[in-house]
């Protein structure tokens with residue numbers, strides 16, 4: 001049942017036209033993520049990871065099939081309703097933090113909540129709680145440029161879950177960090193996913209990190225298939 005899934009892609013198809021050629025990226029692809037589940041997306045460059053993340057994140061529409069977020073079908077929604085759904089129900093983390101440089105760490109985590117309609121006081125309390133949880137609460141007044149790469153990514157992760165989304169989509173979230181820092185940031189991300197119950201789909205080339213997730217998937221001829229990491 002779709003209702004119990006944080007994210008469900010049902011028979012999703014996506015093609016691109018490259019000159020005369022039709023490039024099939026997704027072909028009746030199926031994927032379900034339960035709340036609190038962490039899934040690694042491991043695929044070679046060009047296989048369609050970004051396409052899949054964009055479709056799952058409602059940034060792009062599939063040609064065929066349906067994307068359910070929190071049990072709600074997105075296909076028939078107009079642009080405005082899709083944007084609202086994306087803001088409320090989906091969090092994004094990228095390889096580079098994309099924090100707003102002129103705002104403090106706290107303000108960066110407050111902003112999506114205030115855009116969602118929360119008042120300043122409540123947003124500030126929630127942001128501080130999340131930064132404390134990510135063990136950077138003491139740096140909450142600092143601007144991104146005053147933080148290390150690992151700290152910046154922890155702020156970006158806190159920001160992504162600030163609105164208590166159903167789904168967290170991450171594209172190489174520790175790809176810009178050294179291995180030790182990457183491990184620490186991934187530990188914090190894992191703890192947050194488990195504690196919040198958000199479902200996480202995390203694209204990574206790092207097989208050690210992929211092994212630490214619940215399972216791994218890859219893309220093969222347009223299908224989403226399990227990947228054995230052992």
Ligand SMILES: Nc1ncnc2c1ncn2[C@@H]1O[C@H](COP(=O)(O)OP(=O)(O)OP(=O)(O)O)[C@@H](O)[C@H]1O
Nearest residue numbers: 016017018023025044045046047048049050051052
């Ligand atoms: N708008 C587009 N028009 C035509 N072809 C596209 C378009 N976007 C992507 N492609 C092609 O679709 C394929 C999959 O692209 P995608 O960006 O999803 O791959 P990826 O797995 O994320 O790669 P990488 O890891 O290098 O970012 C690539 O061959 C790409 O050239």
